[in-house]
Amino acid sequence: MSAPGVPAAAPRRLAALGHFVADQPLFVLGAALLAVVAILAMLAPAIAPYAPNAIDFGEKLKQPGWDHLMGTDSLGRDIFSRVLFGTQTSLMIGVSVLVVSMAIGVPIGLAAGYFGGRVDSILMRVADVFLAFPPLLLPITITAMLGAGLFNAMMALAISWFPWYARIVRASVISIKSEAYISAARTLGLPTLRIILRHVLPNSYGPAIVQGSMDFGYAILATASLSFIGIGARPPAIEWGLMVAEARSTFLANWWTAASPGAAIFLTVLAANLVGDGLRDILDPRSVRRD
16 A cells, blocks of 8 residues: 555555666766756856956966866966856857757758658758868858857857758658558648648658757867857856857966856756757667667
């Protein structure tokens, strides 16, 4: 008998949760790390002991200690406070790049996969033009044309990445559009747009979600790379890649100036990759389950 006040289904739910944690430990670890990053981003104004851009030359290049948990940079700014506020920028980068990439790529993939023929050929050849560039060369070129800045860097990455989502969705749609329920919908005379939105799209976005969960971390890393070479975030913006770039002249003698934002980038990208791998195992029916 179950304990008083405890629903009979509670033990089964706890057992299912325990089985899921044992079956997907890396996914749970990644999700927990991302949850911590999100919480830190929300609570940064309350947690940060100093204003992130407060300059104090009397405190410059202080080693990590009780007064400054991650030390200070060459301008005397508290690195711990800046890393905390940098989580807000990093989450905004990841979400923005993915939303714009999917907003462009998913409709293109739906149209190419469903209509096929000339529509497919034209749209995929356009996508191939973007895919012909090395991963960071096209974002660098676009950012250089638009002008340096965090917004332009994010838009450049989104424009560069949309072909991946177009091709992923196209492949799913091609396999789905021949299913019996799609043929039945056509036979009933349902409008093409309704078939695509109500029947094709809900059954084809799974692989794109998996790809997006992994690209979340890559978006943060790529933007940090653009900031490091001087065409991404610009002061007074607080971004981890920019913090590493600003520490180039001091990190050999003062390791903490680059190690702290670098560790933040590493852990966030690692967490996103673990979540992406876990989602692939969960959503892909062909993946091998671990007993």
